[in-house]
Amino acid sequence: MSTTELPDRQQTLERMRPRYMQVFLTFARNSLVRDMTFRMNFILQCFTSISWTVMNIGFYLIVFQFTKQIGVNTGWAQYQFFIFLATTWLINSLVQAFFMPNAQEFSELIRTGNLDFALVKPIDTQFLISFQKVDWAALSNFWMGIVLLSYSLWKLMTMPGDPLQLHPVVFLLYPVFIICGCLIMYSVMITLAATSIWLGRNQTLYNFWFYLTNFSRYPMEIYWSGWGWSLWGVFTFLVPVLVVINVPARLLAQPMNPRTPWELWLTGFALLATVLSLWISRAIFRRALLSYRSASS
Amino acid sequence: MGSEVQYQPGHSDGAEKNAGVWGLVQGKLSTWWTMMRIALEERLVYRGDFALGTLMRFLPIITQIFLWSAIFMARGDGTMEGQSIKGFTIHTMIAYYLLTMMGRAFSSMPGLSSGIAQQVRNGEIKKYLIQPVDMVGFLLLNRVAHKLVYYGVALLPFVLVFWLCGGYFSEHFHSSPASWPSGSRVAVFVLSLVLGFLLGFFMEVCIGLISFWFLEVTSLLFIYMLMNFFLSGHMFPLDLLPDTARMVVDWLPLKYLAYFPAAVFLGLVPDERLWYELAIEVAWVLFFILASRLMLARGLRRYSGFGG
DSSP, rough: HHHHHHHHHHHHHEEEEEEEHHHHHHHHHHHHHHHHHHHHHHHHHHHHHHHHHHHHHHHHHHHHHOOOOSSTTTTOHHHHHHHHHHHHHHHHHHHHHHHHHHHHHHHHHHHTTTTHHHTSSOOHHHHHHHHHHOGGGGGHHHHHHHHHHHHHHHHTTOOOSOOOOOOOOHHHHHHOOOOOHHHHHHHHHHHHHHHHHHSSSOOOHHHHHHHHHGGGGOOOOOOSSHHHHHHIIIIIISOOOOOHHHHHHHHHHHHSOOHHHHHHHHHHHHHHHHHHHHHHHHHHHHHHHEEEEOOOO | OOHHHHHHHHHHHHHHHHHHHHHHHHHHHHHHHHHHHHHHHHGGGGHHHHHHHHEEEEEOOOOOOHHHHHHHHHHTTTTOOTOOOOTBHHHHHHHOOOOHHHHHHHOOTTTTHHHHHHHHHHHTTHHHHSSSSOOOHHHHHHHHHHHHHHHHHHHHHHHHHHHHHHHHHHHHHHHHOOOOOOOOHHHHHHHHHHHHHHHHHHHHHHHHGGGOOOOOOOOHHHHHHHHHHHHSSSSOOOGSSSSSHHHHHHGGGGGGTTTHHHHHHHHHHHHHHHHHHHHHHHHHHHHHHHEEEEEEEHHHHHOOOOOO
């Protein structure tokens, strides 16, 4: 009897296993439908996030009126730095579109006890709470990043005298490290979100994320003096937010030939850091879930 | 707590008749004091969160120090000695950023406009119409209480950071023609901080009150925030702007929110212009007080409350 029933059971289990990609696409579609319901609001949101980027570039245009580069002989001149800036926008917009709205929601789920509903669903809890919402308007900065990146690259590659020459492999590696950067940022965010299970309220920790990533928005060379070294160490090895933007931006903007060994090490380290931070953050998240006590309604 | 603010028409009318003007003032004062005390207690509920949040606001100054050091170093090809941008040495620059933080601690009003707009939209504003409480006055006292708690908590970190960065100040005053602030300059500095608070408050109230006419002011508010960030001197000293832009910005009230107090303290404003500038700031404050009064009166006339 049991031998005839076993395949059936297997099939049922097979059917019950969630197809993560499909679930994610459904989430993304739902978010898009919701965004499109209030179309004017969506357009305004796009407009506002684009204005921030315009202001940002305005600041650096002013800065570069007074200096040729940032740091002594670092090679971060105007267009190299604009590549850096574009990389910042690319990574930040992806993080803001896919992870930010969910992290914001998470601390609310804890406070209200609604996390119960996520826990009982037959799907990985971390997946569910990480991808439920997509903020499509935030992606407008992604396109701004692409525009700035293309323009700066074109400027550098057609520069008279010493035009920038890039190996084709770089264009393959760049997206890979953009994704690595997003994953590191995601790990930091999910770790902070997990602590809200212990603390019950994490408004401050949420701001903390903003201030923490603030350190990642500049070329790492600026920290290479005096006590800046300790900051550099902390934000490279302990909380690896400094490699998030620096590594991909450097690939395009600083093709020193031959590459100095420390750059190779740094690039390799970025991969390692991605894997490690994902792994550690998941462990912390699971650990935190164990101490979750539902709030009564 | 609530019973003290309760309005008792018969009773207080009698008291006012007896005591005259003084009684009226006393009544008002005790109402204000109660409103402020409630706001203070409200603020102190999440003390730990508040203190931590205050400390973290100092983190961006660290990146600013490194960023500008790198810029000055690049200019001087490895040394910051003698390098200056439009009269700003590295020391002036850092001291400036620290001082704008102080200015912003007075003039920034998180959630004020959006709060007013929300109350207009969902009809909560009715409560000011049926209570003998002036809405703008209530909000102002609330803000004062909020700021007082904030300074109480932020005083220690501020003192610590200014002490740690004291070198930037002494280097600035050592190398620039300006001397350490005299008594009158300190007075103008303090006044400019207080006026900055009032200016920031009434400007945001006006923006919030626009919601009587347009229900959605989020985008308008955003444009204001953007301009505020960029043109108040919070992001960079306004002296770095190109000359024509500088002239336009000089005519806007935004510079009083961050740039002006810092410039006064650092001696970037000539002594003979100090009081003149301050008078213009007072005029701006009065303008926005009047505007907010007018808008509130006009707005309430066309307001119809929905919902409960």
